[in-house]
Amino acid sequence: MSVSLVGDIGGTNARFALWRDDALHAVQVFQVADYSSPEQAIGVYLDGQGIARGELQAVCLAVAGPVSGEEFRFTNSHWRINRSICCAALQVEHLLLINDFFAMALGMTHLQPHERVNVCAGEADLSRPALIIGPGTGLGVASLLRLEEGRWLAVPGEGGHVDLPVNDAREAAIRQAIAEHTGHVSADTVLSGGGLLRLYHAICSLDGHAPTLATPAAITEAALSGEPVALAVIEQFCRFLGRVAGNGVLTLGGRGGVYIVGGVVPRFSRLFLRSGFAESFADKGCMSGYFQGIPVWLVTAEFSGLLGAGVALQQALAGTSGA
Known part of the structure; x- marks a missing residue:
């Protein structure tokens, strides 16, 4: 064999x-x-x-x-x-x-029901692309389209390096605080393991807190235990992820659904599921209605x-x- x-x-x-x-x-x-x-x-x-x-x-x-x-x-x-x-x-x-991320996208075609958690309810339109987005060491982005006879086309890109989108004065201030240390602020600059730490330092600076957490894992652990600053960091991380994912859906016409992958978000999945992700995901002004019925899943497959x-x-x- x-x-x-x-x-x-x-x-x-x-x-x-x-x-x-x-x-x-x-x-x-x-x-x-x-x-x-x-x-x-x-x-x-x-x-x-x-x-x-x-x-x-x-x-x-x-x-x-x-x-x-x-x-x-x-x-x-x-x-x-x-x-x-x-x-x-x-x-x-x-x-x-x-x-x-070409591989990651194709991996979505073999997910078992227990390997994904529903974030936003809806029905995938399999004639349209799906968006695969994953905060990990960096922010990976790809798209996936079903072809004839059960075949699949995955298209990797560099969508993790688009500019970080902001929607209010607070988010603009956070981006500026990060930019003072990094220069250009891409989505990858924030939506990654290292980005979680950058976001923590920016929020501490803006709100007058002395930073005491030194690693992304420490921030996650503190947030899960209810520490207020770490909770604010995770919440803002989820909102930025929603904005970037929403932009990707509009760019692709991605009514095939959104798969959130990577090693970062599953570590605080409970906080993610009750965060402002869904609100930010569909917060697109006159196009907000476009997101009605687009499913979003958090992938837990190893x-x-x-x-x-x-x-x-x-x-x-x-x-x-x-x-």
Whole structure:
């Protein structure tokens, strides 16, 4: 029985799995810092699975950044992937490199009902694009469109780097306070793990509080325990996310729904679900009515990127990839 390997590689973690029968098997997570190259980490994974070099049908690796040419260099780690070297090391003919949010978008096609939480009620129009947006190390954005015969087209972009939208004097003051330290303030500047900390310092500065929390995790923990400043930070984070997601829906005509992914929001999901996200999402003046009936989900699936890499590989081998 043919088997392929899929991977989802970030700056800190590399996730690998076998792809067989339209499903993931034997998922393992490796620390990037522990290995000199992706080929070495994959070799250790294959040895653990009892799979010899040359036995894989194909390999698909989802990587953070634009993919083109023979070589890919990771922004946040020492790893790099040379297509020819990687194929030779693994003794595989088919190597597909894809953007990580391309994979994340395709992963939405395999979600199970228990792997998403309803944020805004509605019915997805599958003839229109869906928006996938995810605060993590940075802010990822992609779109997903259903094609004929059950195929899917994912389109990654750089929507995380649009200007941060503001809607009142308070939000303008927050953006200006952040800009004094960062210069240009993109959505990614705030809607990310590091952005949570920038937002905390800006709010402390504006409101006259001495900052006492040093990490995004500490801010989240304080908010979950009811600390007022941290709660204000999380609330503002959710409102900014709503504004950016709403802009994305208008740009795409995204009545196919919105999937909120990434590692940040699920850590404070209870606060998110009762935040001003939904209000800010649809706060678009004369176009506010456009958002009626557009569903929004918070995705809790652990390995959506790996699933998407499997879908991408399956479509590529069938000659139908949109990568």
